[in-house]
Amino acid sequence: MTEPNTTAPDPRRWAMFTVLLVGAFLPPLDFFIVNVALPSIQQDLGASPSVEQLVISSYAALYAVTLITGGRLGDLFGRERMFVSGLIGFAFASMLCGLAWSPWALVSGRALQGLTAAVMAPQALASIQAIFSEKEKHLALGLFGAVFGLASVVGQALGGILISLDVFGLGWRAIFLVNLPVAFLVVLFAIPLLRETRARDPRKLDLVGTGLSIMTLAALIVPLIEGREAGWPLWAWLSLAVVPLLAGAFWRSQGKLARSGGSPLLDPRVLAAPGLARGLTVALLFYTISTFFLLFSVYLQQAVHTSALDAGLFFLPYGLGYLIGPLTSPSCRRVFGPFLTPLGMSLEAIGLYSIAWVVGATTPGVVPDHTWLVALLFLTGFGQGLATPGLMHMVIGRVSPDFSGMIAGVTSSTLQVSVALSVAVIGGVFYALSGEGADAGQLAHAFVVALLIIATSQLVGAGLGLTIARQPTSDPAQLSSKQ
Structure with missing residues (x-):
């Protein structure tokens, strides 16, 4: 039995959290940054299309399958220790990727990146539950959501910039080697600054x-x-x-x-917390939006024939909305309270349904009206950013801080499963409808259908979130005392 934590908040908690956020920024950044580098990698290393796919999927798969273990390691052995160890391992893996002498050396480095990222990444989310008061958690989760959203937008842009600048003649290798000075600075600040947090009754893994x-x-x-x-x-x-x-x-x-x-590793009694299973289901539905990034890019480049650069610029309104949403969530929460996540997901659904209408009403092969598209992309991104902090709190706020690493890992893993599942299912529907050698009209039709599926998933998630919002959160300390 563990007693509720009644210690005073650490005066350095915001500085600690800043360091953790920089580390949390790296895993999603490295997931997105590699996309624009694939043509350069193929040309330099002679990678086949199947190996190119492994450069992405080896990272994604290892990251997804070890997130729960990474979160639990922080509970048992200390979140600072696991964060620093994971970051050092991530830097080493990034060096292997940057120095890769063959396609398979790069794939091995990417797999190690995914493994070490899974040890590092959950510690930031878990630490929010461990070091902040209930009043401060909403702001911390808002910042976490903003950083996560920023990484998804910055990744592709930064990759293109680094490759075009050809820093020190490194070409595509710079997108991996840039992690080394960042990791060095974070470790330099982390070791003296971070306070160790863990479960108060740690046992063996x-x-x-x-x-x-x-x-x-x-x-x-x-x-x-x-x-x-x-x-x-x-x-x-x-x-x-x-x-x-x-x-x-x-x-x-x-x-x-x-x-x-x-x-x-995954205590069934903790997972029995009221509303937690439904919260994880909302998270699963919420991240079907990840498929939108892939399919919108395909639509822009293959159906309306925009350049890769222009296609990237179309995402900027979405990214701006995603950045602003979490930053405004603490203020919005004072008005909408626990209904903020359903509201954000509803805005996403409205934005996606409207984009589907605009695309469907546009002549095939023609770029939809820019004004409408920019406004609706901003609305969709804003809705996602608004929903993210409340969703995280909806899940991790229902368990004791002793198990925040476990739930952070489960939540992150759920999001990664959602990415894989939605790309397979919704992406499969898109490619089945468009077919090989599809014309602009077929691609537009397939994109509209995929948008409708994603939007409906958001709407169902919002409805499920409403049932959770009406249910009071149990005292997390009670869940700990039952262990």
Whole structure:
């Protein structure tokens, strides 16, 4: 049994959080920054299209399947220790990527980047629950959401800038090597500044649960990421078929360990917190928006024939809205309270439905009206940014700070599963409707249908979020005392 935390807030908590935010910025940045570098990588290293795909998917898959373990490691062994260790490992992996001598050396470096990012990334989100008062958490989550959104927008732009500048003749290698001075400065400040936080009754890591969780997520994530590109081979379907068996074995092992007084990787009693399962479902629906980035880019470049640079510029209103949304969420929360996340997701749905109408009403092959498109992209990004902090609080605010690393990992993993699942399903619908060698009209029609699916997912998530908003949050300390 652990007692509720009644210690005074650390006066350095905002400085600590700033350091953690810089580290949290790197994993999503490196996910997006590599997209624009793929042509240069292919030309320099002679990578095949399948290996190019692995440069992205190896990072995404390893990151997704180890996030829960990374979050739990912070609970058990200290969030500062895991953050610094993960950051050093991430810097080393970035160096391997930057010095890669072959396509497979680059893929190996990217896989290590994903693994170490999963150790580093959950610690920032977990620390919000551990170091801030309830009153300050909303602002901290707002800043976290703004940084996450900024990384998605800055990534592609920064990649293009670094490659075009050809810093020291490094070409595409600069997008990885730039992480080294950043990581060095963060570690320099982190070691003397960060205060160690962890569960107040830490125990050894659940190795059986860790292995089963990684196997379960890998069996789900890998075929979702690789299946469509590979033409959905037999191994992909067999892998998906064993997911329920692995998930069942994992869940039984966690329940057995919890009943025997152990420390499971994913404690079923913590997950039984009122509203938590629905909150994670909202998160799953919320991040279907990730498919929009891919399909909008395809539509712009293949249906209306904009350049890659112009296509990138079209995302700026969305990015601006995503940046402003989280920063205004503390003020908006005073008006809308716990209904802020459903409101934000509803704005996303309105924006996406409206974009679908504008695209559908535009002559195929012609760029939709710029004024409408800019306004609706801003609205959609603003809605997503407004919803993000409340969504994070909806989930991590329902458990004790002792388990914030666990829930931060679960939340981050849920978002990554949503990315893979939505790209596979909604992307699959898009490509099935457009077909090979599609003309502008077919591409526009497929894009409109995909937008309608994404918008409806947001609307369903908003409705589910309303049921959670009406339900009072249990005292997280009570959940800890039951362990």
